[in-house]
């Protein structure tokens with residue numbers, strides 16, 4: 001199955017992608033995680049991306065398209081994948097169509113901006129695998145440690161004013177993708193207003209896999 005998880009920053013894409021990836025046995029491809037790893041490793045892409053991420057702006061399309069081309073060519077994508085946070089502009093979506101990518105579904109995860117701002121203040125992410133947690137609603141088994149053993153920390157772009165900037169960009173640059181994929185008959189919508197497991201059930205229901 002080839003899926004896109006579409007939604008605002010903090011809507012729950014990463015959380016649900018991890019759960020679905022285990023259930024469906026297909027990899028999650030998160031451009032956010034790939035970019036943060038590139039920053040950590042000091043690569044050329046990382047150096048380019050850092051100022052955009054830290055100021056809550058989108059990284060230029062050509063950088064993202066290059067990353068996706070390279071990542072989807074890997075063998076573990078042969079049986080499907082979950083794209084978390086990509087595409088994020090119409091140009092990225094069109095470039096993926098030009099690459100011949102055939103999608104099964106695009107899941108829009110809906111969450112109110114107020115709920116997002118509230119949840120982001122309690123988010124912690126693994127610096128090794130990128131998995132997101134929440135200090136209250138989704139805590140790790142051991143405080144400060146990911147279940148993979150990596151250290152948990154707050155993301156540099158999770159400061160309230162940067163989150164608000166990211167939400168503004170989402171409404172302006174990414175939300176037009178809702179119509180884009182509706183027009184192609186690929187869009188399904190799941191609400192993320194209750195617990196994490198309840199949202200997973202809702203996503204499975206709209207995907208018709210439960």
Ligand code: AP5
Nearest residue numbers: 009010011012013014015031032059085123132133134195
């Ligand atoms: P990226 O890392 O993708 O960030 P994002 O889209 O802003 O989304 P987040 O990761 O912040 O949120 P999420 O939807 O994954 O929510 P989560 O599951 O963690 O991108 C970062 C940056 O990289 C971008 O700003 C941009 O600069 C750049 N970038 C990346 N891709 C790009 C692209 N394609 N084009 C251009 N630039 C790109 O959940 C949030 C919190 O809520 C967590 O703490 C979680 O535990 C909690 N939570 C989730 N669901 C629930 C629930 N039901 N109840 C209670 N708590 C919940």
Ligand code: MG
Nearest residue numbers: 013014015032
């Ligand atoms: Mg995420």
